[in-house]
Amino acid sequence: MYKRINFILKLLIKANQNYFSKSQLFYIVENADWSIKHDGEMITSCLKDSIVSSISITHYGIRNSIVHYGSIGIFLGQDKIKLPHKSNKIIVTWFHIVPNDQRVKLLPEAIKHVDIWHTSCQSTKNKMIELGIPKDKIIVVPLGVDLNYFKPAICKENIKEELNIPKDKIIIGSFQKDGNGWGEGLEPKLIKGPDIFCEVVEKLAKKYDIFVLLTGPARGYVKQRLEKAEIPYKHEFFDNPNDVSKYFQAIDLYMVTSREEGGPKAILESLASGVPLISTKVGMAPDIIEDGKNGFLVDIEDIDNLYSKACEIIDNQDLQNSFISNGLKTIKKYDWSNISSQYYKNLYKELL
Numbered sequence: 001m002y003k004r005i006n007f008i009l010k011l012l013i014k015a016n017q018n019y020f021s022k023s024q025l026f027y028i029v030e031n032a033d034w035s036i037k038h039d040g041e042m043i044t045s046c047l048k049d050s051i052v053s054s055i056s057i058t059h060y061g062i063r064n065s066i067v068h069y070g071s072i073g074i075f076l077g078q079d080k081i082k083l084p085h086k087s088n089k090i091i092v093t094w095f096h097i098v099p100n101d102q103r104v105k106l107l108p109e110a111i112k113h114v115d116i117w118h119t120s121c122q123s124t125k126n127k128m129i130e131l132g133i134p135k136d137k138i139i140v141v142p143l144g145v146d147l148n149y150f151k152p153a154i155c156k157e158n159i160k161e162e163l164n165i166p167k168d169k170i171i172i173g174s175f176q177k178d179g180n181g182w183g184e185g186l187e188p189k190l191i192k193g194p195d196i197f198c199e200v201v202e203k204l205a206k207k208y209d210i211f212v213l214l215t216g217p218a219r220g221y222v223k224q225r226l227e228k229a230e231i232p233y234k235h236e237f238f239d240n241p242n243d244v245s246k247y248f249q250a251i252d253l254y255m256v257t258s259r260e261e262g263g264p265k266a267i268l269e270s271l272a273s274g275v276p277l278i279s280t281k282v283g284m285a286p287d288i289i290e291d292g293k294n295g296f297l298v299d300i301e302d303i304d305n306l307y308s309k310a311c312e313i314i315d316n317q318d319l320q321n322s323f324i325s326n327g328l329k330t331i332k333k334y335d336w337s338n339i340s341s342q343y344y345k346n347l348y349k350e351l352l
Contacts, residue, residue: 024053024065024066025044025054026065026067027054027055028040028056028068029070029074030071034239036071037055042340050344050348063085063087066091066348066351068093072093075092078102081110090113091114091351092110092116094262095120095262095263097124104131107131111132115137115351116351120142121140121263125140139347141343142334143262143334143339144340145268145269147272147332150268153249162246163250166232169209169211170210171251171253172210172211172251172253173213174222174254176215176216178221179217179221182217183218184220185217187221192257193257194221196301197222197257200303202225210231211232212226213234214236215236215247223235249273253310253314254266259282259301262283264284267283267284267285270327274327276319276327277289277294277295278295280306293326296309
């Protein structure tokens with residue numbers, strides 16, 4: 001049995017070599033992580049005229065190419081480094097650093113093999129430097145957004161009617177995965193701040209007639225909190241990340257309440273969709289949001305300030321319009337076509 005499995009494995013590796021023999025870049029993803037997979041699809045499709053590239057779920061069989069691991073978890077296991085063949089150049093993306101991450105112990109060895117470390121925000125770069133990764137090996141290139149999908153609604157009322165959500169309530173959006181695991185998500189993933197989000201909307205519900213629109217997997221914790229507080233909501237889940245674009249067009253306010261982030265993409269998607277935005281000072285938010293100009297920035301876990309800023313937006317139509325107008329100006333440079341060019345210029349071109 002062992003010999004047969006080994007024989008089949010060799011055939012698969014050989015097939016992989018033959019099939020991808022012309023590729024210069026392989027973006028490595030995990031099947032379960034639709035977000036990372038979507039990043040890879042956008043990058044490789046936008047760069048088709050600059051570099052021959054492919055998406056792959058494995059580095060096995062790849063030779064003489066650039067192997068870009070789309071997230072740290074694909075490259076570092078709990079106890080070992082998942083190295084490709086030595087003929088390849090290695091890029092590793094690390095979006096955010098989890099507290100007490102046991103994989104950090106592998107960094108001294110990993111640093112010897114990685115040609116370029118990539119992250120999406122300055123705050124993560126600073127933390128990577130603190131962990132001993134050489135500053136000159138870390139490149140910051142932000143995430144992008146597809147402006148063909150994410151754009152302001154022509155008529156928000158029609159979108160609300162199509163999605164069967166109330167027209168006479170303030171619609172607050174939360175589009176993410178914030179439960180542990182891929183099941184119901186009753187145990188909160190605290191770095192995503194679902195407890196903070198619920199605290200804020202519970203306070204808002206005492207002053208305003210609100211409705212919460214949810215998307216994403218593992219939202220059980222948030223749904224239970226909303227039901228207990230008797231706050232109406234709707235929850236949907238999509239296989240294609242771009243399908244959430246219509247839901248952004250239906251909302252009046254988006255809140256990022258995370259404690260740790262590499263993105264989140266919702267910041268870009270809110271700005272592109274003409275949605276007023278409040279975010280904690282995580283991930284790309286301080287790099288993109290100019291506090292009071294195209295959104296609000298608040299300190300992590302500052303529930304009172306999140307609440308007061310939300311009230312300020314809800315009560316001030318001029319402020320809403322200003323945030324929307326300035327956000328639409330900001331977002332133009334974050335279209336995936338522009339961001340992918342930065343990937344090529346700052347990451348891939350250096351290693352070809």
